[in-house]
Amino acid sequence: MKQRRDQEIKIFGIAGIVLTIAAAVMEYRPVENAIEWVSYDNAFQIAKEEQKAIYVDVYAEWCGPCKLMDKTTFTNDTVVSSLKNDLVATRVNIDDERTGADVKKKFNIQAMPTSLLLTPDGQEIKRNIGYMNSTQLLEWIGDTAKILFALWNDFPAARSLAAKNGKQLLVLVLHDSLQISILQKELRRTEIKNALNQKYVPTLLINTNPAHAPHIQQYSLLPSVDFAAAFYVFDPASMDIKQVLPIRQMDLFRLKYVITPLIGDLPL
Amino acid sequence: MKTMIILFKAEFKRYWTLGIILVSLFLVALGSISPIMMTSAGMFKKLSQLSNASEGFISFFVLLIFYGGIVSADIKSGWLRTLLTRAVTRQQYIVTKMLVALTATAIVYFLAFIIPAIFVSFDAKIMLVYDWSDTLVSLTYIFAQFSLLIVLSTLVSCGMPGAFNGVIVYAWMILSQMIGFLVDKLYWDVPWAVVLKDYIFPSGFSDAMRAVAQSLPFPYTETLWGLAALTFFLSLTFFSINKVVVDVGSE
Numbered sequence: 300m301k302q303r304r305d306q307e308i309k310i311f312g313i314a315g316i317v318l319t320i321a322a323a324v325m326e327y328r329p330v331e332n333a334i335e336w337v338s339y340d341n342a343f344q345i346a347k348e349e350q351k352a353i354y355v356d357v358y359a360e361w362c363g364p365c366k367l368m369d370k371t372t373f374t375n376d377t378v379v380s381s382l383k384n385d386l387v388a389t390r391v392n393i394d395d396e397r398t399g400a401d402v403k404k405k406f407n408i409q410a411m412p413t414s415l416l417l418t419p420d421g422q423e424i425k426r427n428i429g430y431m432n433s434t435q436l437l438e439w440i441g442d443t444a445k446i447l448f449a450l451w452n453d454f455p456a457a458r459s460l461a462a463k464n465g466k467q468l469l470v471l472v473l474h475d476s477l478q479i480s481i482l483q484k485e486l487r488r489t490e491i492k493n494a495l496n497q498k499y500v501p502t503l504l505i506n507t508n509p510a511h512a513p514h515i516q517q518y519s520l521l522p523s524v525d526f527a528a529a530f531y532v533f534d535p536a537s538m539d540i541k542q543v544l545p546i547r548q549m550d551l552f553r554l555k556y557v558i559t560p561l562i563g564d565l566p567l
Numbered sequence: 568m569k570t571m572i573i574l575f576k577a578e579f580k581r582y583w584t585l586g587i588i589l590v591s592l593f594l595v596a597l598g599s600i601s602p603i604m605m606t607s608a609g610m611f612k613k614l615s616q617l618s619n620a621s622e623g624f625i626s627f628f629v630l631l632i633f634y635g636g637i638v639s640a641d642i643k644s645g646w647l648r649t650l651l652t653r654a655v656t657r658q659q660y661i662v663t664k665m666l667v668a669l670t671a672t673a674i675v676y677f678l679a680f681i682i683p684a685i686f687v688s689f690d691a692k693i694m695l696v697y698d699w700s701d702t703l704v705s706l707t708y709i710f711a712q713f714s715l716l717i718v719l720s721t722l723v724s725c726g727m728p729g730a731f732n733g734v735i736v737y738a739w740m741i742l743s744q745m746i747g748f749l750v751d752k753l754y755w756d757v758p759w760a761v762v763l764k765d766y767i768f769p770s771g772f773s774d775a776m777r778a779v780a781q782s783l784p785f786p787y788t789e790t791l792w793g794l795a796a797l798t799f800f801l802s803l804t805f806f807s808i809n810k811v812v813v814d815v816g817s818e
Contacts, residue, residue: 307658308805315799322771322791361758363765371784393756403756410755432783 330366332373334388339398342389346419350492352450354382354440355415356390357408364430365412375433381440385487386416416440416449424449447483448503454514457502461535468533469499469561472520475507478527478551485554494562499532527551530561571659574650578667581646590632591675598625598679603686612694615701617687618680619780622709625679626716629672630737634720635730637664638808643728648813661721661808668717673710701779708776711793715769718800725807743768769796 337345339355346353358365372378382388393399393411402408406415406423414431416424427439452460454470461468473479486492495501504511506521515521518538520531523545532542542560550557601620611617638661641647650660687695716736723732747764754760771793775786 308802308809311798311802311805315795315797315802318791318795318798322788322795325788325791359756359758359761361762367783394758410751430783 326363330369332369333379334373334382334390336388336390339389339391339402342387343419343421346387346417349387349489350419350450350496351385351387352424352447353415353417353419354386354388355402355417356388357393357402357406357411357413357415358390359393359411362411367430368412372431372433372436378433378436381437386440414439418450447487448479451501451503454502454504454511457500458533458535458538461500461533464500466500466535467498467541468535469495469501470520470531470533471501471503472515472529472531473503473505473527474521474524476505478548479505481551482528482554485551488555491555491558491562498562500535530558532561570655571663574655574659574663575666578663579670582667582671587633587671590628591671594625594628594675595678595682598675599682599686603683613696613698613701614684615698615705616780617684617695618702618705618709619776622676622712622776625672625676626713627737629675629713630716630720630740631730631733633671633675634668634717634724634736635733636724637668637717637721637732638724638811639728639730639732642811642813647811651813657808657811658805661804665714665717665721668720669710669714672713672717676709676713701782704779705776708772708779708790708793711797712770712772712776715772715793715797715800718797718804719769722800722804722807725804725811740768743770769793769800771796 336356342353342355345351356365356368358368391398391402393403393408406413406426410428412428412430414427414436416426418424425439431439451457458468460466471482473482486495504515504520506512506515518531518533518540520529525547526545527548528546528551530542530544530546531540532544533539534541544558544560546554546557605611605620611620638647641650641664647660651657684695719736719739720732723735727735743764746767750757750760750764769792771789771791775789775793778784778786778789
């Protein structure tokens with residue numbers, strides 16, 4: 300009788316130990332993700348050269364949700380492609396004595412994982428605390444219009460910067476934000492972006508944005524409803540309009556060809 | 568097996584005392600009202616979320632009332648002694664006790680979960696998505712977690728008088744949540760604290776259930792932790808029931 304009692308204790312005890320070992324192996328096995336992370340120090344230089352925003356993943360080896368993001372989110376093909384093409388992706392181990400401590404203090408990190416979107420100058424655009432699956436991360440970074448236009452200065456700051464740097468002020472005016480995704484995709488093209496930045500300081504005004512509407516009214520900038528958008532070139536000192544380039548809906552997809560009056564011919 | 572079935576019937580009959588029946592009715596009533604109200608308010612959109620909400624509410628009461636004194640009451644009343652003198656082994660007794668507790672929990676749980684689900688289905692204004700597969704997976708984890716709570720309560724009841732076992736397991740659970748909250752807020756950057764907080768109370772099945780509710784990838788690791796805890800504590804429970812001193816002569 301006693302032998303049978305002990306047998307059950309042993310069977311369940313051994314099963315418990317085996318399952319614990321299996322769970323521990325699953326929990327703490329190293330996980331590879333498919334992102335080509337650049338070093339934190341180099342990220343800002345690359346972002347400045349490529350005029351991209353920076354995605355910073357603040358993580359730790361002992362953080363469960365961080366590992367889950369490695370296993371699921373950072374192995375998703377669309378996420379990998381988006382982080383590679385649209386942003387400069389870097390990650391910071393919070394336990395790293397130099398970078399980790401620096402980022403923790405500078406961005407007041409209070410939980411993990413924390414995802415940060417930064418401008419090339421290191422200004423925070425937005426942050427998310429906690430796990431994000433691939434859909435959530437893509438939604439979070441997916442409105443890349445916000446990223447591109449977050450890199451642009453607002454109207455008054457762009458005007459000052461243009462005056463200071465001897466450039467012209469380029470104002471992109473929209474009825475609403477419907478075309479913003481198409482426009483950002485075209486404007487992110489390196490050759491357009493570089494050509495624009497050489498001559499102009501760009502800024503964006505959207506009529507439905509209450510903060511933008513006064514500027515649009517002040518300079519009577521709203522393009523006709525026949526046009527999806529319009530570029531206005533200003534002399535930043537006098538605020539005289541030097542050039543107007545209305546863009547039709549159908550031309551949004553071939554911006555490279557229709558904005559030649561502003562930036563000249565681009566290589567095909 | 569025959570002994571087990573007879574024992575199960577006897578234990579099941581003994582289980583439903585007037586007190587347990589009244590508490591069950593109270594639980595079903597309260598457990599039904601709150602999910603109906605929350606669904607009406609648009610807080611739940613899926614059937615699986617409704618099932619999870621009922622679990623959180625009921626586990627508080629079942630620990631203290633349904634599993635309280637699960638073994639100690641039988642020792643005190645002499646019922647265990649009577650059984651052991653009638654060719655029932657300690658293992659048969661303890662397994663039957665746990666199965667009866669799980670069955671009773673399942674009955675009350677289903678009533679508290681099904682009643683609001685039926686009411687909600689009659690109200691055309693409430694758009695509830697009937698995600699049966701996720702609900703089934705959630706229910707599996709919910710009952711796995713209830714099984715673990717029963718095993719823990721039984722283990723503690725082997726060495727504790729009265730309903731102290733329920734209080735101790737509940738206090739253990741609450742303490743673990745409080746420490747987890749403190750670590751998340753104050754010590755989130757202390758590696759050993761973050762790792763340790765996950766091991767204070769066995770919560771593999773609960774974590775797995777949450778992962779399913781949040782549509783995360785299938786929680787293999789959490790399931791393994793839950794199974795590991797269940798089998799390990801089951802082994803300890805078998806060990807403990809053997810150590811319970813009952814004077815049964817030639818057992």
